[in-house]
Amino acid sequence: MASVDHSDGQTLSGGEEVRRRDFINIAAVSFAGMGAVAVVVPLIDQMNPSADVLALASTEVDLSAIQPGQAIKTTFRSQPLFVRHLTPKEIAEADKVDVATLRDPQTLEERTVDGKKQWLITMGVCTHLGCVPLGAGEGENRGEYGGYFCPCHGSSYDTAARIRKGPAPKNLEVPEFKFTSDTAILVG
Template sequence: MAEEDGVRRRDFINIAAVSAAGVAGVGVVIPLVSQMSASADVLAASSTEVDISAIQPGQAIKAVFRKQPVFVRNLTPKEIEEANAVDVASLRDPQTLAERTKEGKENWLITMGVCTHLGCVPLGAGEGENRGEFGGYFCPCHGSAYDTAARIRKGPAPKNLEVPAYEFTTDTVVKIG
């Protein structure tokens, strides 16, 4: 019977030691993992809301998303028609206007304002800026020209202006990111 008591005590000590080590391990891992998560200022910069109520057809504005410019453009029916008239197969980076906009909101084109060649900021979002020969955006650094759907048409840029993830939270507010 003395042997049975010894075995039981040893089992209890082993279980207690493993449990204490497990609790200590969790106590070390939780702070390590939580310090790797994004801080509040980083989470706040992960999305931005833009009020689009004042943007008239044919106008564009510049906003900031993740410290980079974003172009929000209200296309006119004529600009939409011009974009849809382009033979998509002839484009370097083939995309239709419908693929670059949200269904039911085809007049709102939202793109990153960073040229896909070397990262310059194209002109065309501000009043009176050069929109290039295709009426969209023009990158003054190396001459890339984008059409009204922000698709590359001429110059060294390899791709269209990037369309970030976005959603319409209301009819007049867009959440980017």
């Protein structure tokens, strides 16, 4: 059986025809798809954080000047960060607490790095409504549990920054961090 050649298409081996109109439609859809990609890629790329924001993605903290029993307040991602050098007495007080009695049960070991139990790194933001607790500065009220005290609504945290009293639902957050040396940490 012979195939007939039409003026608007081309004859294929099985008798199917690819018409010029089909080719133009496929080419137009392909061109439109590439145009959409050319518009969408820069649009999505502009949503990435700028270089100055990426620079704040991590913070290095020098621990060498922080004495046992002392805490400092610094910033991480524009929020307060508390770094506390726990004394052996504060570690013992935190360890003797029955974790089952805590609202947000965590041991001191779960909140610190192995072998560096004396260093407690937490965000300085109360988990109730986001106020900044007292206790990191010299002479500030540390609350009845010796950790941190939120003056906004009275939440008290112990020496391991665990919620013990007040409306806060969770412990102070421990951010991701690592020791870069014996006297420095990198947060973030």
